Amino acid sequence: MAKKTAPTNGIFLASLLLLGVISCFHLQVVASNSLARQESGILQESIVKSVNNNPKAGWKASMNDRFSNYTVSQFKHILGVKPTPPGELQSIPVKIHSEILKLPSEFDARTAWPKCSTIGNILDQGHCGSCWAFAAVESLSDRFCIQFDMNISLSVNDLLACCGFLCGDGCDGGYPIAAWRYFKRSGVVTEECDPYFDQTGCSHPGCEPAYPTPKCKRQCVDGNLLWKKSKHFSVSAYKVQSDPSNIMKEVYKNGPVEVSFTVYEDFAHYKSGVYKHLTGEEMGGHAVKLIGWGTSDEGEDYWLMANQWNRSWGDDGYFKIRRGTNECGIEEDVVAGLPSTKNVVQEMTNVGGAFLAAA
Secondary structure, eight states: OOOOOSOOHHHHHHHHHHHHHHHHHHHHHHHHHHHHHHTSBSOOHHHHHHHHTOTTOOEEEOOOGGGTTOBHHHHHHTOBBOOOOHHHHTTOOEEOOOSOOOOOSOEEHHHHSTTOGGGGOOOBOTTSOOHHHHHHHHHHHHHHHHHHOOOOOBOHHHHHHHSGGGTBOGGGOBOHHHHHHHHHHTOBOBTTTSOSSOSSSOOTTOOOTTOOOOOOOOSOSSTTSOTGGGOBOBSOOEEEOSSHHHHHHHHHHHOOEEEEEEEEGGGGGEEEEEEOOOSSOEEEEEEEEEEEEEEOTTSOEEEEEEOSBOTTSTBTTEEEEETTTTGGGTTTEEEEOOBOOTTTHHHHHHHOHHHHHHO
8 A cells, every 4th residue: 555645735725725715814904004104204213313313314304393193194295297198209209418517516507597586485385296386386486587587486386286187186286397388288377366365264384184186266356456467488398407516507507497306205304414315214205496506615516495384394495415425316406497588577577678778
């Protein structure tokens, strides 16, 4: 009689069943831990200590008031940069500054164009994932002042509410280059015509966590202003070639630009210095306004950025990030456009005949 050397089918099936139960239990634990992390606070004392105790960090961290009540999930939601669809990338012109231009070792658009008050404005996107719209509108506002000597604040709400699916999903994120295409195609009204924060049920710094994308009304809140006449356009929408020298030339010649980068947990804790990612998980994509550059006392080259998380975050609302190493992808996705004279001749006339003569 042959000896039984292999396990019976019953024992084999029982082993498989036990393995399945263990795997299922493990997945449930992982899912439970992940959900708990999403609902926990974004700010962590452990991250602050890790950064501040690192002698090579180059920057300081703190428990920023801006996110004192934010969960990880809420923080991720305001990081509203979506990856540009591959098909769109092929049709985007790339701006290259090939001419020889002597650049200063330090540059700050606020001091280069002191009459342009919008450059130094620090805004607040609230709980809406509208960073892609803020950085675009702020940069175009600055460029109207730089190119035409016009101090105007353009409307984030117009872009956010009225661009629709061509720009993405409103408060659930969008595409920075699509914002500039909207400026060229449809223009954008002034903040006075269509303000971002309404006065009913929503107060600065902005709304409840579940704040939905505003509805497009195409009507100024001030009855004396006309929507179409309040529109300001761009003549172009382009990507800036992603090398530091080219980006610097663009800012030096034409003004602030919109940049996108990857945000990690430690960035929420930034307070001062030249940021580089040290610790924490990836949170999402964010867009900000690049306004200058320089080198720290420790010899670290940096980009100077204006964020839209209010002045209670970071260095009075600003931050510096390492330049020349494509830190967090900061030099990969730089977009901009030039302002148009369409619809602005009358405004120039109201300010003075000299502007009309120049046009």
